[in-house]
């Protein structure tokens with residue numbers, strides 16, 4: 001993996017060594033303090049650029065256009081009236097390529113590299129993480145062209161793991177509000193305040209190409225702001241689970257990607 005990753009700076013290939021443990025500890029501290037950690041330049045700039053160049057034509061021809069209005073939960077909430085301000089609806093638009101379209105890429109090699117899952121598990125304080133068996137969902141790459149955005153949402157999984165391949169000229173920021181809710185408290189008033197633009201704890205970061213970003217997506221509200229300029233924002237999302245062999249149902253695949261296989 002040395003050809004595509006900066007393993008001198010981020011020794012993911014040496015699990016259990018003092019320098020590996022120091023990096024894990026730094027990531028854990030960041031997660032506890034801020035709900036997020038970033039490894040800037042984990043993927044080499046040349047690799048991120050060549051992966052992007054190979055994918056850009058496929059976004060034009062083969063990708064699923066995801067375009068919809070949705071609330072932060074992607075569904076109605078039984079305890080709330082439909083006009084509750086926590087259920088405000090927003091527009092999302094991006095294009096997705098799935099794992100079955102990424103064969104042979106450095107991204108898939110990284111996803112299936114056992115030391116990467118081992119490192120991520122350690123940062124998240126899990127005994128082990130497994131890649132999915134789902135032919136589409138294992139790794140997704142999303143592209144956002146001018147005006148496209150991923151709007152406010154919470155993720156289904158506890159943690160979300162992304163790697164930016166190409167940054168846009170402007171816009172395309174990652175805006176997030178750590179621990180806006182908890183498993184015990186949905187904090188609908190807090191959600192409504194965030195959506196109205198009134199949460200002073202909201203933060204925006206712009207990722208640089210090659211950066212690994214891990215955040216607590218289940219209870220951290222987050223969005224990608226609209227991209228500006230001619231260069232698309234291109235980002236990979238890796239899905240791991242605590243059990244081996246996880247797949248989506250055909251209905252889930254069709255809902256997420258417009259096709260079952």
Ligand SMILES: O=C(O)CCC(=O)C(=O)O
Pocket residue numbers: 150155160162174222224235237
């Ligand atoms: O593109 C990003 O930075 C975040 C992606 C995300 O939130 C998601 O895939 O659920």
Ligand SMILES: [Fe+2]
Pocket residue numbers: 153154155160217222
């Ligand atoms: Fe998300």
